[in-house]
Amino acid sequence: MPLSRADFDFVRDLVCSRSAIALPAEKLYLAEARLGPLALAEGFESIAELLGQVRALPGGGLPQKVVEALATNETSFFRDLHPFEALRRDILPALIQRRSAARRLEIWCAASSSGQEAYSIAMLLREHFAGLPGWTVSILATDISSEILRKASEGRYNQAEINRGLPARLLVKYFRKQGTSWQITEEIRRMVEFRTLNLIEPWPPLHSPDILLLRNVLIYFGIETRKMILGRIHRVLRPDGYLFLGGAETTLGLDDAFERTEHERAGCYRLRRPSARA
Ligand SMILES: C[S@@+](CC[C@H](N)C(=O)[O-])C[C@H]1O[C@@H](n2cnc3c(N)ncnc32)[C@H](O)[C@@H]1O
Incomplete structure (x- = not known):
């Protein structure tokens, strides 16, 4: 699912203000890859529609889900030993x-x-x-x-x-x-x-x-x-x-x-x- 530059900027600001995670411009592809499945799981037809709802209800649970989707959870047992x-x-x-x-x-x-x-x-x-x-x-x-x-x-x-x-x-x-x-x-x-x-x-x-x-x-x-x-x-x-x-x-x-x-x-x-x- 494509993500417009304006929507990416919105996501970037949201993620940064709520978690401090900095998303450089080249992470647009990452945002697309993570937000597409979230949009579908939440019953939206596009990322734009999902973000429309996030904008409309900033106090709801959806903004937090967007932030969590953009966090990298990479880990492993005894990482780096x-x-x-x-x-x-x-x-x-x-x-x-x-x-x-x-x-x-x-x-x-x-x-x-x-x-x-x-x-x-x-x-x-x-x-x-x-x-x-x-x-x-x-x-x-x-x-x-x-x-x-x-x-x-x-x-x-x-x-x-x-x-x-x-x-x-x-x-x-x-x-x-x-x-x-x-x-x-x-x-x-x-x-x-x-x-x-x-x-x-x-x-x-x-x-x-x-x-x-x-x-x-x-x-x-x-x-x-x-x-x-x-x-x-x-x-x-x-x-x-x-x-x-x-x-x-x-x-x-x-x-x-x-x-x-x-x-x-x-x-x-x-x-x-x-x-x-x-
Ligand atoms: C890459 S994982 C690191 C996991 C583990 N510490 C390790 O080294 O394997 C980064 C974790 O930081 C969390 N994280 C990101 N921003 C955070 C914040 N503002 N406060 C607390 N946790 C945050 C993410 O949800 C993610 O689970």
Whole structure:
């Protein structure tokens, strides 16, 4: 279904104002590919008709569906592996030691998409830290899209999703076959709490995370939005906590409160000691 330039500009403004996702002009084809199926699913004959309704009812549910359709939900189990290796080898053992009196760990996957990242952490904790019995371990997974979070909280994945990054050993241990898909066990599913949260709106009160994964979402935002979000993270992260960004993302030139850790290719950052800041 074709999308006119004027309609694309309207979509671009809508998406940017509601999610901060920047859609450059060359993404017109992407908007066509994503909005065509949405128009049909919502009973419209064209994207133009769908957008007519969005304009007419800006307070309805349709604008949010347009925004969600334009978000990239690409993710996989143990994506990029290095962050999970760093967590297993160094970061979690050190944190567990530092938190041994409080016996509490707070992990936040912001922009979690369909849940693979949060469930990867849950499986890692079960496998290598025996689930930390006697501890309060909270894994909060948030995303702007309630639709993707519905899928995430079901914990059901198709074969293609399973094939992307999940070791066979963990598949056998933590998933059950249901028809053509795989259902994550209740034990793992219950470890993760899913909630909608738009990173550009005011954040609700949150426990200060010890580990915050904000991977592969800043790349969709402009510089000022990246700075704003990093500034907020700087304020909520535990002073000795860890921030993980995606492979193509950095705090460099955006917020000098952070410094990269020595964990090679893990995309891990910590807060500098105040005296060491520029
Ligand atoms: C590419 S996925 C990244 C998933 C996962 N973090 C990973 O690295 O595999 C980006 C996610 O960011 C979410 N997102 C986009 N804009 C957002 C916003 N303003 N607030 C919260 N989440 C947002 C999208 O819905 C999408 O699920």
